[in-house]
Amino acid sequence: MRRLSVRARITIGSVLVGAVVLSLVALVLHAEVRQATLETDRSLAVGDAAPFVADLRDNPGEAPDRPADGVLVGIRSSTGEWIVDTLPDDLRRSLSDGVPRSTTTLRLGDGHRSATLVGTPVASADGRFVVWAAQDGRAGHETVERVDRSLVVGTLLALVASGLAAWLLSTVALRPVARMRRTAEALSGGDATGHLPVGPSEDELADLARTLNAFIDRQRENAVRERRMVSDASHELRTPLAALTARLELAHRSSGDAAALERELAAAESDAARLTALADTMLELSRLDETQATPSTTAAELVTELMGSVDRARALGGTSGVDFTVDVPDGAERYGITPAAFGRVVDNLVANAIAAGAPDVEVGITLVRQEDRALQLVVRDDGPGVPEDFLPRAFDRFTRADDARRAVLGGSGLGLALVRGLAERAGGEATLANAPGGGAVAVVRLPAR
Structure with missing residues (x-):
C-alpha cells in the first residue's frame, strides 16, 4: 500500500487542525450568542416587571394596574393568591409556591415553548408578594439557530478553503524538492559535473540543497581520490612485483649455484618485505577513514x-x-x-x-x-x-x-x-x-x- 505523499499529509493535517480550531471557535460563538439572547430576554422581563414592583411598594393600598396586551406578568401573594395574572397556564404551573428570598431567573423550554421568567420579591404594608414577568424566548432561539447554521456553513467553507490553500502552498513549496529529485536522478545516471539546484529564496530547502551539494562534492573527491589511489597503488605494486618475479626467475636459473641462489633469494625477500610494508601502510591509511x-x-x-x-x-x-x-x-x-x-x-x-x-x-x-x-x-x-x-x-x-x-x-x-x-x-x-x-x-x- 502506497503511503500518502507529503503534500497530501500537509493538506490533511491542515484540514484537521483547522477543523479542531474552527469547531472550538464555533462552540465559543454559539455559547456567547446564546448567553446574549438569555441576557436580553432577562432584561426585557425585568423591564416588564419594574412598574408593578414600584406600584406595590409605592401604593400598597391600591390594586395594581392591568398589564398591557402582550405583557406576561403575574403577581402572587405569600398566601398563593394571584392578584394579577396574564401568564400562560403552562408557565404558571411551572412556578414554585411561596415568595423567593431574592430575584430569581428561570429558563423554561421544551419542543413547543421557550421562555425566560424573572421573579422579584416585594415587601409592602399589605404583605409579601412576588412579581413574575415572562419573556418569550422563541425569537432568541431562532437567532441562535440561524447563527448555528451560519457557523456550520462558514466552518465547512473555511475547511475547504484551508485544504485548497494548503494543497496549493505545499505544491509551490515542494517544487524545489521535485527539481532536486529530477536533478539527482540525472546525476545518478552518469552526469558527474552537475549540482542540485539552489532556489533563489534563502530558506531551509536552499540550505538543504547547499548541504547536499557539499556532500556530492565530497563524494566526488573521495571517488577521484580512490581511483587515483588504486591507479597509484597499481603502479607502485607493478615495479616491486616485476622485480620480485625477475628475482625468482634468476633464483630458478641459479639453482645450481648456492651463493647466487642465496643472493637472489635475499633480494627477493627484500622486495617481498617492501610489498608487505606498502600493503600495511595502505591498510593503515584506509582505516583512518573509519569511525573509531x-x-x-x-x-x-x-x-x-x-x-x-x-x-x-x-x-x-x-x-x-x-x-x-x-x-x-x-x-x-x-x-x-x-x-x-x-x-x-x-x-x-x-x-x-x-x-x-x-x-x-x-x-x-x-x-x-x-x-x-x-x-x-x-x-x-x-x-x-x-x-x-x-x-x-x-x-x-x-x-x-x-x-x-x-x-x-x-x-x-x-x-x-x-x-x-x-x-x-x-x-x-x-x-x-x-x-x-x-x-x-x-x-x-x-x-x-
Whole structure:
C-alpha cells in the first residue's frame, strides 16, 4: 500500500487542525450568542416587571394596574393568591409556591415553548408578594439557530478553503524538492559535473540543497581520490612485483649455484618485505577513514614511544647520528593518539629525513609541551632540503621528491600521508618546510584532549 505523499499529509493535517480550531471557535460563538439572547430576554422581563414592583411598594393600598396586551406578568401573594395574572397556564404551573428570598431567573423550554421568567420579591404594608414577568424566548432561539447554521456553513467553507490553500502552498513549496529529485536522478545516471539546484529564496530547502551539494562534492573527491589511489597503488605494486618475479626467475636459473641462489633469494625477500610494508601502510591509511573510538594517551606514554623510535632509527644506521630533546613536564594531559600510532609518526618522519638527506645526515628530534598544553614534535635534518615545488603536495598519497631520495631506500610516497592522517585524526596537524639554514623541518602538533 502506497503511503500518502507529503503534500497530501500537509493538506490533511491542515484540514484537521483547522477543523479542531474552527469547531472550538464555533462552540465559543454559539455559547456567547446564546448567553446574549438569555441576557436580553432577562432584561426585557425585568423591564416588564419594574412598574408593578414600584406600584406595590409605592401604593400598597391600591390594586395594581392591568398589564398591557402582550405583557406576561403575574403577581402572587405569600398566601398563593394571584392578584394579577396574564401568564400562560403552562408557565404558571411551572412556578414554585411561596415568595423567593431574592430575584430569581428561570429558563423554561421544551419542543413547543421557550421562555425566560424573572421573579422579584416585594415587601409592602399589605404583605409579601412576588412579581413574575415572562419573556418569550422563541425569537432568541431562532437567532441562535440561524447563527448555528451560519457557523456550520462558514466552518465547512473555511475547511475547504484551508485544504485548497494548503494543497496549493505545499505544491509551490515542494517544487524545489521535485527539481532536486529530477536533478539527482540525472546525476545518478552518469552526469558527474552537475549540482542540485539552489532556489533563489534563502530558506531551509536552499540550505538543504547547499548541504547536499557539499556532500556530492565530497563524494566526488573521495571517488577521484580512490581511483587515483588504486591507479597509484597499481603502479607502485607493478615495479616491486616485476622485480620480485625477475628475482625468482634468476633464483630458478641459479639453482645450481648456492651463493647466487642465496643472493637472489635475499633480494627477493627484500622486495617481498617492501610489498608487505606498502600493503600495511595502505591498510593503515584506509582505516583512518573509519569511525573509531578516540584513544586517550598520557604524555609519558608518548615519550616512551619516542625513545623506542630513536632506538630503532639508530639501529637502522644510515645517519651520522639521531639526537633528541624532550621537554614534557609531568601532567594529567591526555592526547588522542595511541602510542603505536605516535611511533609510526616518528618512524616515518625520521625515515623521510634519512631518505631525503645526504649520506651520514644528522637528524634531530624535539618533543616539547607548549603553553596551551599541546605537544609539538619537530624532526629536522641537515640535508639539502625539499624542492619548493614539492612542499604543497608533500603530504599527498604516492607523491615523492624523487630527486632528493636515495634510490637504495626507495619509498611508496605514503609515509607523510600517513603522518598527516594520524595527526588530523588526533585533532592536530602536520607541516613540512625547509629550514633557513638548510635541511627539512617536519612539525606535528597534537592538542591535549
